[in-house]
Every structure is written in structure tokens, then in C-alpha cells.
Amino acid sequence: MATILTVDDSASIRQMVSFTLRGAGYEVLEAVDGEDALNKARVGPVNLVLTDLYMPKMDGITLIRELRKLPTYRFVPMLTLTTESSPERKAEGKAVGATGWLVKPFHPDRLLATIEKALG
Amino acid sequence: MSIDLSQFHQTFFEESLEGLETMETGLLNLSPGEVETEAVNTLFRVAHSIKGGSAMFGFSAITSLTHVMETLLDHVRAGRAGIDRLLVDALLAAVDCLTETVLAMKDGGGHDDRHIAASEAQLQSLLPAHSRIEVFRAPVREPTDEPEGKGVAIGATWRIGFRPFPHLFKTGNDPLRLLRALAGVGKLAVSADISRLPAFGDLDPESCYLGWDLTLDSDVGRETIGEVFEWVDGDCDLVITPSSGGPIPLPESMLPVPEADHHEPVLYDPHPSGHAHGEPSRTGSERRQPVSPGAEASSIRVSIQKIDALINLVGELVITQSMLSQCGQDLSSQGADNSIGGRLRDGLAQLARNTRELQESVLGIRMVPISFSFNRFPRLVRDLGHKLRKNVELRVSGENTELDKTVMEKIGDPLVHLIRNALDHGIETPEERRAAGKPDTGVLHLNAYHSGGRILIEIADDGAGIDSRKILARARARGLIAEGDSPSEDRIHDLIFQPGFSTAAEVTDISGRGVGLDVVRRNIKDLGGVVEVRSRAGQGSTFLIKLPLTLAILDGQLIRVGEHVYVIPLVSIIESLQVRKDRVSSLAGTAELYQLRNEY
Numbered sequence: 071m072a073t074i075l076t077v078d079d080s081a082s083i084r085q086m087v088s089f090t091l092r093g094a095g096y097e098v099l100e101a102v103d104g105e106d107a108l109n110k111a112r113v114g115p116v117n118l119v120l121t122d123l124y125m126p127k128m129d130g131i132t133l134i135r136e137l138r139k140l141p142t143y144r145f146v147p148m149l150t151l152t153t154e155s156s157p158e159r160k161a162e163g164k165a166v167g168a169t170g171w172l173v174k175p176f177h178p179d180r181l182l183a184t185i186e187k188a189l190g
Numbered sequence: 191m192s193i194d195l196s197q198f199h200q201t202f203f204e205e206s207l208e209g210l211e212t213m214e215t216g217l218l219n220l221s222p223g224e225v226e227t228e229a230v231n232t233l234f235r236v237a238h239s240i241k242g243g244s245a246m247f248g249f250s251a252i253t254s255l256t257h258v259m260e261t262l263l264d265h266v267r268a269g270r271a272g273i274d275r276l277l278v279d280a281l282l283a284a285v286d287c288l289t290e291t292v293l294a295m296k297d298g299g300g301h302d303d304r305h306i307a308a309s310e311a312q313l314q315s316l317l318p319a320h321s322r323i324e325v326f327r328a329p330v331r332e333p334t335d336e337p338e339g340k341g342v343a344i345g346a347t348w349r350i351g352f353r354p355f356p357h358l359f360k361t362g363n364d365p366l367r368l369l370r371a372l373a374g375v376g377k378l379a380v381s382a383d384i385s386r387l388p389a390f391g392d393l394d395p396e397s398c399y400l401g402w403d404l405t406l407d408s409d410v411g412r413e414t415i416g417e418v419f420e421w422v423d424g425d426c427d428l429v430i431t432p433s434s435g436g437p438i439p440l441p442e443s444m445l446p447v448p449e450a451d452h453h454e455p456v457l458y459d460p461h462p463s464g465h466a467h468g469e470p471s472r473t474g475s476e477r478r479q480p481v482s483p484g485a486e487a488s489s490i491r492v493s494i495q496k497i498d499a500l501i502n503l504v505g506e507l508v509i510t511q512s513m514l515s516q517c518g519q520d521l522s523s524q525g526a527d528n529s530i531g532g533r534l535r536d537g538l539a540q541l542a543r544n545t546r547e548l549q550e551s552v553l554g555i556r557m558v559p560i561s562f563s564f565n566r567f568p569r570l571v572r573d574l575g576h577k578l579r580k581n582v583e584l585r586v587s588g589e590n591t592e593l594d595k596t597v598m599e600k601i602g603d604p605l606v607h608l609i610r611n612a613l614d615h616g617i618e619t620p621e622e623r624r625a626a627g628k629p630d631t632g633v634l635h636l637n638a639y640h641s642g643g644r645i646l647i648e649i650a651d652d653g654a655g656i657d658s659r660k661i662l663a664r665a666r667a668r669g670l671i672a673e674g675d676s677p678s679e680d681r682i683h684d685l686i687f688q689p690g691f692s693t694a695a696e697v698t699d700i701s702g703r704g705v706g707l708d709v710v711r712r713n714i715k716d717l718g719g720v721v722e723v724r725s726r727a728g729q730g731s732t733f734l735i736k737l738p739l740t741l742a743i744l745d746g747q748l749i750r751v752g753e754h755v756y757v758i759p760l761v762s763i764i765e766s767l768q769v770r771k772d773r774v775s776s777l778a779g780t781a782e783l784y785q786l787r788n789e790y
Contacts, residue, residue, distance in 0.1 A: 080239050082202035083246060090193055122242075124235045138360070144396075147362040153242065169362035170421030175245035178193040187418075190367030 072117035072189055073097040077107040077133065078151070079125040087120065090178040091185065104128025108136055111143065118188055119148040120172070123159060131166055138167040147188040195247055202243045203296040206252075209236040210289045211565075217282050218568045220273055227267070233281075234263040240288070251306050252291060258313045259284055265317065280312045282569075348415060350404040351429040353383070356397035358425050365398065371418045376408025405433075494595070497555050504545075504552045511545045514538055556596070557739075560638045560647070561589035563598050567609060571634060574613045581631040582617055588638035593645045597737055600717055601647070604710045608649045608733050609634065611706070616653030616731055626728065628652070644719075645739055650732040656725040658682045683723050687711045718761050 074096050076087045088098045099116065101107035103125040111119065119137065121130040128136075130150055137143040147169040152159045160171050172184045216233050237259040244252035259281065265271040287309040291301040350372075354365055372378050383401035387393070406415070415430055422428075518538045521531055564586050571584040593601075617623075617632035624630060637648040658679060665671040665685050689708040714721045719737035738761055746757035747766070773785040 079235075080202075080243050081205050082198045082243050085201055086193075086195065086198045086246065089198075093193070124238050126232070126235065145359050145362055145364075151242075164361065164424065167361055174242050178195075187367070187371060188362075190364060190370050 071095050071097060073099060073115065074118045074120060074185065075099045075101060075107060075111055075116040077101045077104065077119065077121035077125070077130065079103055079122065083122070083151075086178070087181065090181055094182050094185075096185070104130060104133035104136075107133055111137060112140070115142065116146065118185065119143075119146065120151065120185070121148065122151045123163075131162055134163065134168050135166040149184065149188055199247060200296070202247055203292050206240050206243065206292045207289065207296075209240050210285050210292070212236055213285050214282065214569060215565070217278050217285065218572055220278055230263060230267050230273075234260060234267055237263055249295065251301060251303065252288060255284060255288060255306050255310050255313075258310050258317070262313055262317055271316065277316055280309075280316055284309045284313055346409070346432050348404075348406040348408065348412075349431050349433040350406060350415065351401075351427070352404060352419070353401035353427040354398045354422065355425050355427075356394075356399065358398040358422065359396055361422075361425055363422050363425065365400070365402065368418055368422065369402070369404070372404065372406055372415070375410045375414060375418075376406045378407075379405040381405075492555075497552075500552055501556070504549050508545055508549055511538075511541055515542060553594075556594050557592040558595050558598060559590045559592055560598060560645075563602050563605065564589045564636060564638075566602075567605075567636060570606065570609060571613065574610065578613060578619075580613065580617055580619055582613060583631050583633050585633060585635045587636070591638040591640060591645060593737065593739055597645075597717055597739075600713065601735070601737065604713050604721075604735070605647070605649070607706060607710050609636075612649060612651040612653065612731070612733075616651040616655075618654050622654075626654075640739075643739060645737050647735040647737070648732055649735075650730065652730040655727040655729055655731055656683050656686065656723070657727060661685055680724075683725050686723065687721070718759075 074091055076084060076091070076098060077100075078084045078087070079102055084100050084102075088100055091098045099110050099114075101110050104121070105127045107119070107121065108128065110116075119134075121133055123130040134148050134150070137146070137148065148167065150159070150163040150168050150171045151174050152163070152171050153174050163171060169188055170184070172181065176184075213233055213236050216229055216236075220229060237256050241253055241256035241260055244250075244256065262271065262277070262281070266273060266277070271277065287305055291306060294301045352365070352368070358365065369378065369380060381403045383403060384399070386401065387399045393399070412430060412432075419426070419428055515538050518535055522535065567586070568584055571582055575582040612634055617634065618626070618628075620630040623632065633652050635648070635650040637650070639646055661682050662671065662677075665682070665688075666673060670685065670688065671677060687707045687710075711721050714735055714737070717737055719735060721736075722734045723731060724734070725731035745760045747760060747763060749756045749758055767786070769784065775783050775785065777783055
């Protein structure tokens with residue numbers, strides 16, 4: 071089963087995402103900000119990255135830009151968590167190589183559907 | 191799959207309260223007029239984060255207020271709104287309101303909608319007119335199973351022309367996944383367009399050269415198909431047409447499409463043997479071990495009862511160990527000094543050492559940095575400063591000094607009292623300060639440090655100091671000091687701790703009611719501590735609090751009087767001395783006097 075790296079500075083969102091994904095049989099790695107995520111992604115293969123945008127130390131946009139520079143992450147699906155009110159955030163994500171996005175707030179079922187869509 | 195979101199609520203409350211604390215500190219550190227991008231960014235991020243969480247878990251009251259905060263902070267961030275006192279006050283009020291709301295929700299209670307609305311209105315009034323927000327609604331999206339009925343006939347055939355741009359793979363998207371998704375909603379016929387495929391030598395394996403013409407038999411609407419291609423919008427040419435046959439109209443950029451390059455349409459095979467591009471496949475054996483998700487947690491929350499139970503147990507253990515030591519000594523003194531006795535003594539000595547270390551470690555659990563108590567003071571000083579129209583700068587040092595949690599909880603109120611006093615009576619108004627040749631802004635210094643097994647807390651202001659003459663006059667009027675008596679400066683200052691002793695000219699709602707410093711002294715005494723004051727007229731006052739590090743365990747000195755043994759707490763012993771017989775004199779055969787330092 072695929073390994074998913076979920077990146078969010080909010081513990082409750084991280085818990086909710088991990089719980090949902092683990093329940094569906096995915097392996098889940100958690101990171102608290104972009105820097106943490108970059109370190110964890112370097113350690114081992116990750117099949118999908120799901121990241122929040124606003125985080126301390128390193129934001130989601132920078133994280134995606136940095137990950138895309140790594141040879142092993144050139145084609146890995148990367149999704150951003152974004153709010154409905156920010157279409158420009160979706161565009162900003164795409165500009166640095168994000169695969170797609172998941173609109174907040176989301177229902178656990180929607181999260182799973184989105185992950186399935188990105189992993190195919 | 192149904193997931194109970196309420197299991198994440200406690201985490202959300204905890205992190206929100208933490209975030210709100212961060213916001214409060216951040217807001218207090220913002221200076222009006224100044225633009226500190228990083229500080230504003232942090233505020234924005236926290237508001238955004240709480241908004242996101244509250245929307246996720248359905249706390250709409252919190253969502254709507256944090257949304258306005260976020261919008262306002264976004265304006266500040268973009269330089270469209272300035273930082274002034276009005277803004278900081280409104281944001282602080284909102285933080286208070288949110289803290290109250292979250293605490294109420296955490297305890298399972300209701301919240302005050304009017305308070306939230308009022309706070310929201312206060313923030314709204316600071317927003318530029320055009321960007322006021324009417325109502326914010328962020329419903330959780332429930333997936334719907336209802337068929338889409340929007341304008342499309344059921345049972346239609348869709349023809350889709352899909353020509354990805356060469357860079358498509360670099361966004362992490364894969365045409366294969368899109369085709370699979372389409373195959374999941376209907377019967378899909380696929381025809382590949384290989385017209386753009388270059389000669390093998392020129393082929394870049396990381397570019398996408400293929401295009402597809404798709405025919406989808408499905409009763410889904412255009413929206414569902416659009417959603418499949420949502421993420422590649424801008425990374426491809428896409429034409430979706432409802433069709434009963436005929437050629438797919440392609441935009442100019444996709445032409446020409448030579449017939450010869452079209453392969454025969456094949457029904458889509460969901461399990462293709464190879465990948466379209468060179469992403470390496472992974473086998474199970476290459477998979478890494480999962481990193482423990484709890485690795486970032488460096489502390490745990492434990493209820494205070496558990497710790498106290500542990501401390502009590504260790505207390506009992508210390509007593510048992512003392513008893514055993516005593517037995518060991520008695521055994522030795524009775525001459526049982528054989529090899530068993532020697533081993534017993536060694537064991538008991540080791541037990542004594544380990545018990546002492548265990549006791550120290552366990553007591554260490556109760557120790558918390560005094561910053562837990564100090565953290566509330568920046569806000570207090572700011573608000574009081576406003577109210578009194580005084581400029582006060584709070585300096586804090588030694589905030590990492592540790593002391594017992596119980597002591598810290600009980601020292602909070604006395605500290606608040608002393609700080610209020612310093613602001614009300616100590617530090618002067620800017621005009622008075624200027625007249626005295628001091629800078630407009632007064633300084634209140636809060637300092638904590640360890641010394642001689644005690645913790646010392648200093649509250650120092652650079653205000654007017656204590657007016658000795660005024661105090662002396664009042665003390666004489668109250669009969670506390672005799673007319674002819676001229677006490678030392680220190681003794682006069684100490685009088686302010688007398689009950690009902692206030693020299694404040696008028697009673698304010700901050701301090702000056704005369705109930706005060708005596709209560710402070712009593713509370714500190716109850717903790718086994720003392721409070722002293724040093725003051726110099728015109729230069730300021732310093733209150734010094736000395737406290738024991740812990741209340742859980744008291745070291746004492748055993749005293750035997752006749753047959754009775756008493757324990758005197760070490761903290762209560764000022765001095766101990768060895769009595770010399772030649773210094774004892776009898777007084778008329780009934781009483782005895784001891785001569786110490788040439789006095790009786």
C-alpha cells in the first residue's frame with residue numbers, strides 16, 4: 071500500500087487525516103511543517119504528499135518547490151490543502167509543481183476520494 | 191466509511207488555546223506603526239489555522255470570527271491597514287473572546303453568541319469598507335450520490351479530445367490515472383494520438399507526447415468529467431462535447447492529426463502491463479520501515495494526582511529507608527559486625543543514596559518554569575498602563591527558573607497585586623517623570639532566580655519610590671510609632687505591610703483600598719516565604735519575595751526536650767548554636783540566661 075506524507079502544523083487536522091488514511095490501509099507519515107516534511111521525504115520513499123499551505127519554518131509552496139528539485143520526487147503526486155476562498159492559492163501551487171488540491175473543510179470520504187484520484 | 195470527528199475535538203481545543211496564547215504574545219509585542227512582517231505572518235497563520243480546524247470540525251462560531259481576523263491580518267500583511275492601538279485592542283479582544291469560547295466548548299458548555307458577534311463587529315469596523323464580510327459559511331462537503339441533473343441528458347455519449355502538454359508529468363499528474371478515473375464512471379473507448387511522438391533519438395522520456403481521443407458512454411454530466419480533468423486545467427488542451435458521433439472538433443493548436451497515426455480504438459484496459467513514463471515501480475521489499483509518528487512529542491501530560499501519589503509513595507519510602515538505616519546503626523553498635531552486618535550496611539548506604547536521588551527526581555516532576563506565571567503579566571501591564579495613562583515597559587528575566595507547581599499557583603495572586611501596586615503607586619505619569627528628569631516610559635523589571643535552596647522573585651520599578659515622611663506621619667497618626675521614636679528607613683518601609691495601611695490619596699479601582707500588602711505578606715508567609723521591600727525616594731522600589739522551592743517535602747531538625755521529640759522545619763530555623771556552659775548564668779536560681787554576642 072502506498073505511503074502518504076501528511077504535512078500540517080495543526081495536530082487535530084494531522085490526526086484526522088492520518089486516522090482516515092490509516093483506516094483505508096495507507097501507510098502515513100506525519101510532518102509538522104515544511105522543513106520536517108522535507109527531512110522525512112528525504113529519508114524514505116513517499117508515494118504522495120498532502121500539505122497545508124501556511125506553516126511555520128517552511129510553507130507548503132516552498133516545500134513543493136524543494137521536493138520537485140529532488141530526483142525521486144519529480145513525478146510524485148503532491149496535493150495542497152487550500153480554502154475555498156483562495157483560487158489564487160491553487161494557481162500558486164500549480165505554478166511550483168503541485169499536482170492538485172483538496173479544498174478545506176473536507177469530509178473524510180472526500181479526502182479518500184481525492185487520494186484515490188491522485189494515486190490512480 | 192464513517193469517521194467520528196468528535197474524537198479530534200480535544201486536540202483541536204488544546205492546539206487552539208496554544209495558538210491563541212501565541213497570538214496574545216505576538217499582539218503584545220507589536221509596536222504601533224511598525225510593520226513586522228514575520229510577526230504579522232505568524233498571527234495570520236495562527237488565525238488561519240484555527241479557522242481551518244474549526245471549519246473542519248463544525249464550530250461555525252469560531253470559524254466566522256477567525257475568518258474576519260484572518261481577513262484583517264491579511265490587509266495588515268499586504269500593507270493596506272496599519273498597526274495601531276485600535277487594531278491591536280480589537281484583535282486582543284477577539285483573542286479573549288475566542289479563548290473564552292474554546293474553553294466553554296472544551297468543558298462541553300455553550301458559548302456566548304452575542305459576545306462573538308460584538309467582537310466580530312469591532313473587527314469589521316476596522317476593515318476597509320469594500321472588503322467587509324457579510325456572512326461566512328463553510329459547510330463540510332458531503333459527497334453526494336445523487337446523479338447530476340444539470341443540463342445534460344441521461345445516457346449520453348461524450349467525446350473528449352485530450353492533448354496534454356509535454357510538461358504534464360512534472361506536475362505529478364499522469365494521463366493514465368485520468369483515463370482510469372473516466373473508465374470508472376462509464377464505458378470508455380480510447381484512441382491514442384501519436385502524431386507528436388518524435389523519432390526515438392529525440393525522445394525525452396520525461397515529456398508527454400501522446401494525446402487521446404476518448405469516447406465515454408455514461409450518464410454522468412459534464413461537471414463530473416470536468417472534475418476528472420480539474421487538476422490538469424492549463425496543462426493540456428481539452429475539448430468535451432456531447433456527441434452522437436462525428437469528428438471531435440479540435441482547436442487549431444491540436445491540428446493536424448493525420449489519420450494514419452491513429453490507432454484502432456481499443457477498449458480501455460484498467461491493468462496495463464507497462465507505464466507510460468519512467469517512474470520506477472516499487473516492490474514490497476524496498477518499502478521503508480514507518481517512522482514512529484510520536485517521535486516529535488517530547489513531553490506528555492500527566493494528571494497532578496498521579497504525580498502526587500508518586501510523591502506520597504516516595505515520602506513513605508524515605509521514612510522506611512530512615513527506619514532501616516537506624517536499624518543498621520543499632521545492629522552495628524551492638525557489635526554484630528560480621529560479614530552479613532557489613533553487607534547490610536553497604537546495602538543500606540546505597541539504598542539511602544538511591545532514595546535521595548529518587549526523591550529529587552520525583553520532586554523535579556512537579557517543578558515548572560516560572561514563565562507559566564510570568565506569561566500573563568505583559569497583558570496585565572499593558573492593560574493597566576492604558577487605564578492609568580502611563581507608559582510602562584515590562585522586562586522579564588529568569589523566566590526559566592523552576593519552582594514547585596503548587597507554589598507557583600499560589601504566588602500568582604500576590605505577584606499580580608505587587609505589579610498593580612508598582613504601576614499604580616510606583617511608576618509616575620509621563621508628565622511627572624519628565625519633570626523629575628526621567629524618560630517618559632517607566633520600567634518594571636520582573637526577575638526570578640535560585641539562591642540558597644530558595645527561589646527569589648524581584649519586582650523592581652523605577653518609579654517615585656516610597657515616601658518615608660508620609661508613611662511615618664501616618665504611622666504616628668495611627669499610633670504605630672511613638673512620637674519621639676525615629677525608626678530606620680527600612681523599618682518605615684516595612685510598615686506598608688501593616689493591615690489597613692494605605693497612603694494612596696484616593697481609592698482607585700486598581701489599588702489603594704488599604705487591603706493589600708498585608709494580605710500579600712500573609713499569603714507569602716503561608717507558603718513559607720517572606721517578602722521585603724527596598725525603596726529609594728525618586729528612584730523606585732524593589733519588592734523581594736523569597737520562597738521555598740517546594741511544599742511537598744520539608745526538611746527538619748529533630749529536637750528532643752525531655753522525652754518528647756519535635757521536628758522544627760529547617761526554613762524556620764534562623765540560627766543554631768552550640769551552648770557553652772560558661773556562658774549560662776543563673777538568675778535567682780529559677781531562670782537561666784544565655785549570653786550571646788555580649789547580650790542576654
